[in-house]
Amino acid sequence: MSLKGKTAVVTGSNSGIGLGIAEELARAGAQVILNSYTDDPEDHDLAARIAREHDVNCRYIQADMSKGDRCRALIEEAGGCDILVNNAGIQHVAPIPDFPVEKWDAIIAINLSSAFHTTAAALPHMRKRGWGRVVNIASAHGLTASPFKSAYIAAKHGIVGLSKTTALETAEEPITCNAICPGYVLTPLVEAQIPDTMKEYGMDRETVIRDVMLARQPSKDFATVEQIGGTTVFLCSEAAAQITGTTISVDGGWTAL
Numbered sequence: 001m002s003l004k005g006k007t008a009v010v011t012g013s014n015s016g017i018g019l020g021i022a023e024e025l026a027r028a029g030a031q032v033i034l035n036s037y038t039d040d041p042e043d044h045d046l047a048a049r050i051a052r053e054h055d056v057n058c059r060y061i062q063a064d065m066s067k068g069d070r071c072r073a074l075i076e077e078a079g080g081c082d083i084l085v086n087n088a089g090i091q092h093v094a095p096i097p098d099f100p101v102e103k104w105d106a107i108i109a110i111n112l113s114s115a116f117h118t119t120a121a122a123l124p125h126m127r128k129r130g131w132g133r134v135v136n137i138a139s140a141h142g143l144t145a146s147p148f149k150s151a152y153i154a155a156k157h158g159i160v161g162l163s164k165t166t167a168l169e170t171a172e173e174p175i176t177c178n179a180i181c182p183g184y185v186l187t188p189l190v191e192a193q194i195p196d197t198m199k200e201y202g203m204d205r206e207t208v209i210r211d212v213m214l215a216r217q218p219s220k221d222f223a224t225v226e227q228i229g230g231t232t233v234f235l236c237s238e239a240a241a242q243i244t245g246t247t248i249s250v251d252g253g254w255t256a257l
C-alpha cells in the first residue's frame with residue numbers, strides 16, 4: 001500500500017494513538033503533518049525523526065484544537081491535505097453532578113468540535129485534489145457508554161454522527177469518511193485515567209486494568225497504536241474506496257458483547 005504523493009494531517013499526534021497513526025502513514029509513504037497545542041523542541045524533533053526514518057516530509061504545526069479558528073488555520077498552514085485524521089482528544093472522569101463545566105466544554109471542543117472545523121477547512125482542498133480520506137478517531141465509547149464519562153461519551157457518539165454526515169455529503173465524490181472505534185489502548189490518556197478510576201471504584205491499579213478497563217474487552221488485551229495506524233492506512237487504500245459513513249471497531253470484541 002503506497003500513499004506516496006499524499007499529505008496527511010493528524011491532529012493530536014505528538015503522543016499515543018495519533019503518533020502511532022502518523023508513523024504508519026509515513027511508513028506507507030505519506031507526507032505527514034504532526035500537531036498538538038505545545039510548541040516544544042521535542043515536537044519538532046519528533047517530526048524530524050519520522051522524516052528521517054521513513055524518508056518522507058514530516059513537519060510539526062502547533063495549533064490548539066480547542067479553538068475553532070486554530071483548527072481551520074492548521075489545515076491552511078498545511079497547504080490543505082489529502083488525508084485528515086481527527087485524533088486529538090482528552091478525558092475527564094466524574095459523576096454528572098460533579099462534572100466540572102469547564103471540563104465538559106473542553107472535551108466537547110477538542111474531541112468533537114475540532115473535527116467539524118478541520119473537516120470544513122479540509123473538504124474544499126480534497127475536492128480540488130479530487131481525492132480525500134477523513135478518518136475520525138472515535139472510541140468503543142462512541143457506540144456504548146460507561147458511567148462517569150459523560151462528556152467523552154457524548155463527544156464520541158457525536159463524532160460517529162459527524163462521520164456519517166460527512167460521508168453522505170461527499171458520497172458521490174472520491175472522498176470517504178469513517179470512524180475508527182478503538183477499545184482500550186495503553187497510551188498516556190489511558191494511564192491518566194487509572195488514578196481517578198482507582199479512586200471512583202476503590203481499587204488498586206492491577207484490579208482497575210483487569211476488572212474495569214479490560215472487563216469489557218473480551219480479548220483481555222489492549223489494542224496497540226500500530227493496529228490503529230494500520231486500520232487508518234487501510235481506510236486510505238483503494239480497497240476501502242467504497243467504505244464510507246461507517247465505524248470500524250478495533251476493540252478486542254468489546255462491542256460484540
Ligand code: NAD
Pocket residue numbers: 011012013014015016017018035036037063064065066087088089090110111137138139140181182183184185186187188189190
Ligand atoms: P494521548 O493523551 O496519548 O494523546 C492525545 C493527543 O491529543 C496528544 O498528542 C495531545 O497532545 C493531543 N491534544 C490534547 N489536547 C489538545 C489540544 N487542545 N490541541 C491539540 N492537540 C491536543 O491519548 P490517546 O489515547 O492517544 O488518544 C488519542 C485519541 O484516541 C483520542 O481522541 C481518544 O479519545 C481516542 N481513543 C483512545 C483510546 C485509548 O484507549 N487510548 C481508546 C479509544 C479512543
